[in-house]
Amino acid sequence: MTLTMVVLVVVVVFAGALMRATFGFGEAVISMPLLALLPISLNTSISLIGLAGLTVAGMTITSGWRHIDRQALIWLSVATLLGIPVGLALVKFAPAGIVTKTLGIFLIIYSLYSLVRGLIAQAALPAWFNNNGWIFPFGFVAGALGSAYNVTGIPVVVYGTLRRWNQSRFHSTLQAHFLVAGIFVVIGQALGGLWTANLFMLYGLSLPAIIIATLLGLFLHRRIPADKFKQYVFFIIMALGILLLVNPA
Secondary structure, three states, rough: OOOHHHHHHHHHHHHHHHHHHHHOOOOOHHHEEEEEEEOOOOHHHHHHHHHHHHHHHHHHHHHHHOOHHHHHHHHHHHHHHHHHHHHHHHHHHOOOHHHHHHHHHHHHHHHHHHHHHHHHHHHOOHHHHHOOOHHHHHHHHHHHHHHHOOOOHHHHHHHHHHOOOOHHHHHHHHHHHHHHHHHHHHHHHHHOOOOOOOOOHHHHHHHHHHHHHHHHHHHOOOOOOHHHHHHHHHHHHHHHHHHHHHHOO
């Protein structure tokens, strides 16, 4: 692997970690499509972002543990654990082109949702959604998407938005779930044979960038209005999703 390629990987991991630390989620939807455009294996990309996400979660969880919804965290974590094997089977047996195209479609759907979720949050919550049992399918899908694409947080973001979690509860519970789910996902990826020879070299070289990005992101999180910036980020995510559909790696 050339020095230029290593630098590009580190830059991509830095961008994803910065997104995650600043806004609380979204590192995989930044990093995964960009890594998919580089000549490295899909398994290496998935495992690298899994380790990077776990590292960021471990560094950010201490800032808001008092606001964690512990009951929701427990049930989400159980459902996530059950969904992990499904995602591993998908990424292990599905052709890489199908995986990247699926990721592209999901990125477009996610960006569209993110751009209109303010309107969704203002709409009346359907009566049927008041049943706490809905936490299980959202957690299950989080596990499947997490082990396959490292986008564990997106179903939880949707669930928290629909359940009207306030900002502190939303951010803190999300980070706690990322940490617990990240441990499950990384173990699952290792046992599922997704770890490659280049993984730990790239992770070790990326670790200083991950630490710097996390500290910078926490600094920015406290000082910038995130909503306007997020709109631009989601348009970029949509463009990346379209790019994967047109020319998947």
